[in-house]
Amino acid sequence: MSRTRLSARVIFSMGVALSALSTQSAFAQDADAAPAAEEAESGEIIVTARRRDENLIDVPISVSALSGDALQNQGAIDITSLQDKTPNLTLQIARGSNSTLIAFIRGVGQQDPLWGFEPGVGLYVDDVYVARPQGAVLDIFDVERVEILRGPQGTLYGRNTIGGAIKYVTKRLGNEFEGKVRAAYGSYDQIDLIGQVTVPLGDNFSIGGAIARYWRDGYGRNLTTGVDQYDKDVIAGRISAEFAPSEDVFFRLAADKTVDKSNPRHGTRLVGNLGLPAFAPTDSVYDTRAGIGDDNKVETQGISLTGSIAINDTLTFKTISAYRDGHTETLIDFDNTPGPVLDIPARYDDSQFTQELQLLYEGDRLQGVFGLYYLDARASGAFDTVLGALNTTTLTSGTVKTKSYAAFADVNFDITEQLKISAGLRYTKDDKTGTVFRRNYTGIRSPEFGNSAAIPGLIRTDYTNSRSFDEFTPRVSLSYEPTEDLNLYASYGKGFKSGGFDMRGDAIFTPTTVDGYAPETVDAYEVGMKGAFLDRTLFLNIAGYYSDYKDQQVTIQVPNVVTGGIASFVDNAGKGEIYGLELEARIVPTPSFSVSASLGYTHADYKEFLTFIGGGTTPVDVADQRVFQNTPKWNANVSATWSGDLAGGRVEVTPSISMRSDYNMFEIPNPILDQDGYALVDTSASWTTADERFKLGVHLRNLFDTRYRVGGYNFPGALFGNSIIGYYGPPRTATLTAEYRF
Template identity: 30%
Template sequence: MLDSTRCIRARALGAAALLAITATTAHAQDAQATDAPQASGNLGSDIIVTAQRRPERLQDVPVAVTAFSEEMIRNLNLNDAIKTAQMVPGMIATHNAGLGTANAYYLRGLGNSQSVATFDPPVGTYVDNVYVARQNANNYQFFDVDRVEVLRGPQGTLFGRNTTGGAVSVIMKKPSDRMGAKFEATYGSYDRVTAKTTVDLPVSERVLTKWSAYYVYDKGYLKNVTTGDRLNGERNYGFRGDVRFLPTDDLTIDLSGEYTRNTGTYLGVYAAPGASDRYKTTTTPDFYNTRNALPEGNCKGDPVNILLTTVTGNCSLTDSYATTADVNWNTDAGNLELIAGYREQEQGYINNYNGTTTNVYAAYILADKIRNHQVSTELKWTGEAFDDKLKYVAGVFYLREVNHLASADFQGSATATAFNLLQDRHFRQQVETVAGYLQGDYEVVPDLTVTVGARYTYEKKSIEYFDSERFPGFGFNSADVRAAGIPLKLTQNRVTPRFAINYKLSPSVMLYASATNGFKSGGWNGNAAVATRVLAFEPEVTWSYEGGVKSELFDRKVRINLNGYYARTKNLQITSGIVPPGETVIVSLARNAGTLVDYGLEFETVFAPVRNFEFFANGSLSHGEYSSVVILPGVSQALQISTDTRPVRTPTFQFTGGATYTIPVDALDGDIKLIGSYRHNSSYYIAVLNTAAAPREDFVDLKVSYEKTDGSFGASFGVTNLTKQETITANFLSLFPGDPRRFTGSVWFKF
């Protein structure tokens, strides 16, 4: 560990030296400039973000944020939220074990692989500024997206729900004032077919509408050698309608509604006998095969009834409904915005998590029925004062969500001939949170701005457990939990401040530093099989200290954004397997593990020496460790978190680079683009107790595309994971594989 830490510090000193050189060079270059740089030069148009809840140039925001424009999303094949997250410094994104619809995001060592509603995600997801409380189906499909912003570090002041790790914000396109349509279709490996369409139909100058739809089918890349099924595929579709009313030049009303259906699975591979040094496991994964004994079925209906009557499963079905209203009123004094959203999810799944046992009745099978719905409202005011020296954002936020879970798990002996019920549990959880926030940015002297902000949050959670109706004698109720001395209600009162300072060294170089506080609510060990294990855990609290530079140099041919951070998280929330005192079987326990310290450097660069060529390089150097831990009484040392345990999904070094070369072809009345990218992660643990690790990862993607000059037609052909990099992303009774190599061809039209 000492050598690793020294290596990190040496690299950090080198990067700090580069920062100093960059700032000095930029200052000398721009000393005579008087105006802020405009959207000129080879870097193209400015990227506008709302990371501080108001529109600003990316380079003017003193926050670590990675932004993806519509063009970047198309060029890099970032078709859903998980693929975008994989390009962000300091971030690891995977599917939850068993669920292809659910993403687990880890930013700067903070993440959550739990879908159960009693465990909140430390990296929040937002769609059109509306918080998505549950990550059961947060792998958002990009079928008409304007941009994606990923904010790194705690969001304790301005965003809807307090988070310790960061936020993924998806901004959809608004209706156009011109009639038009676009259509895109792709076909690729494993019979993957996608189709996306959007139609803009303005009713008048004051009423604009947009209608969108998508369809995805993937046969699946995991071969079940026991049943002959293809797993880890998906069949998804969705519809969305947007209406924009413009009653006056100062008033905009945006209404939207969407429905999506997702059926993605994500199951593990066969574990061959023999330890693996590459994966630090006691078995060796067999890519891409499984001996999962459960035949594939359909999860439409009650999952438990389907399993018991048809002996099928390995399926998932999620229906999501969402409506959003955004009312924006510009006045001479400032801007008033009302954001209201409703979201409902209904999900059922049946997963056999054991990829080795060929007796279907012996395997561990989980059958869940989940229903979540949420209502949120936010009223936000932005304005300026004192001759525009003060810019401020103030608002209030309210969220109410209700979550239902009916979950049954089964596992029998090696010779079992019928399903053996282990436990059946049913709970209802309700969450209410109210918050008020205020942040001001004051220009103390020319080019020097100080930021002070804070958020007050009050949150109340309650949970009820119910005896099993379908299996009398199983399950437990709220009285059993109370008898175990466990509270069924939790409340939080917390103020989370932010302090920052930024200085414009020149019109194209900004230095900044900040201290930000964030927290994630406490909760319960919701997956508990018995009442005594519904243990409550404390809120996770983070202080993050950060400093960096944002610069555009050499007549906007080079962009270099570099930042360093140090974060300390108390009461880190984890889920790990333990053997309770007096028992012999490992059970899953959500709890507080101790204090996590994580620090590192992150960089994002773009180099565009000529208009037809652009190169980008993003990456991070980081180090995470437990500075203190919580010891579980009566549990063996091998199942304890210790200060020698490495935090999960925190690679020491990450790098993503790529280039786009554009070749104008007059004979074709368009451009040919050659696009390549490379993504690297050093080895990192994927199991909390360090019993499995992803190897060094090196991914290569290539693509060639053609687009007409007027943008009316385009086509492309590409390959992802060209070198067939094999990796694992999770370990729960099976090892879960990363994506294989894929070839994809696509065409698109605009009218």
């Protein structure tokens, strides 16, 4: 038996035994013996969804909040685990990537991570907007909580939060010396090492840092080169300094860096081609025969300065300054064979500077935030499209420069103690300049990617163009709170995602690509209820929503046998109708037992889908042939937590099941690629000493070893090697963790 399988079985057996002990102990536990649990389950969950501290029940927005400790206790490996716990959320690692994030909320998002394209779900780290998806698969360490804001957040967060926003909130240092070390060992020789420390230097100044190192063998193998597939090799760190000379003044300087050297994920073939062994599907979905190589590196880093100054009892001034940059070197083997049938070597570079100024007002009946925002960003890159059968390569390269300006205000007025109205407005102006170059070469790879002997051919695209986009995005909500623990609300908000330029655009095949594409918008309506019932033993959030989605930006890539390459279109193709329901419930009958559940329903339907594909120079409406991608109609999660005393400490166990119905990988349905509904069963158990200094945990994920696709590519036809390939979520894993706090 291999060491990997042995370690998994040993940890699995330990987890089952610990779970059984925990379950027996929990039911024997006296309800009054855990005051800390009572405080944790009080329902006073504080979020900053409206840029100020508020009780979650009082916020007229559909928000989910998960603490970093809770995510670690349940064995969450990174923020993609949030999709198993949050209604109508899809978070996945991008196809062919290890650390690029794909995000959809309520059917709205962006799958294409190419430079110049912007996500439809905004990601914020301590209120700093992260413009690019590369390196955005954040690991769960040094985090206080994660907030998921569903629906457009166009007033307060503005920039491209047309589907929603994800806020990653790190922990403040405080003014006490403390730290912790955490280690994990698990299946596939997984090793995680994490350390955090806070060091006060005087009464009002502290420094601190956190570092994390992640190793893991691959779930599969590259049968051509012999290296691991779906492995992990990441180092990440953060360092910060906090200065608080008084209760009214706070400044924080923070820096972070992540380096990911994991091997590229090449996917697996789903269909064969001409009966050739090299083109046949592999026995394991995690194996590949890709021959393009195994070099892959993603580096992201940033620095930020945030400050808060209380001017008086009602006014507070805040400033958020940040700079971030990233570099990616990657390889994508579209054909998954040893030869260069359809290979894509690529690199991306990006940088951004942002500055935000806020003025917060906190009065007896009026609260509000007023702000200015500025972004200066540059995204560039290059890739080759190699067609080995024709001995040709098409080089694509380019740059998008963006300057964005915004002014916003959001106020809340208490009409009465029970009736409140909130309104906001944001004005955004984006100036964009795009440069795109495409050229054919004879030979395998272009000079840009190492083949100096390649013979230059036809220039297909060569332009620089500029466009400006601007939009007002209003928001209004009405809340009625008949009691302190019940909030009934209705809201309207508008979302806006800027237009841009297609970095793959082929000016010969589609001459209009030089004009770029227009913005997309969403008008969203929501009614909801948030409340605590039965003496605060039942917490219930319910929301129903309707969205009118206009001018949706859709990226379509199709094989083009005429030009011997891949034709790309970014069309403002879609006009859609989306409506659905979200439910989150938490039942806490005793301090030692709780149940959490969530349910999401999304009905997404295109009312218009205009495209030039198959239509020559006249756009054709194919709405009846298109579907929303990455949007299951149903998703649900149920988990239960038992806790109790054991061996001088406290034991806790949390089994859970998450379910997702069928969903499509792209707008064009494909029964080979599209994923059927599936369920994932996890369980975690932990034991903590009475002084809470030491914790031992076991985390079992995907217990039934379910295989499910999270991405794919579709390039059928002999010229492209009939390349239909899929990427898969993790198999069954078991992890043992140990943590010590000091």
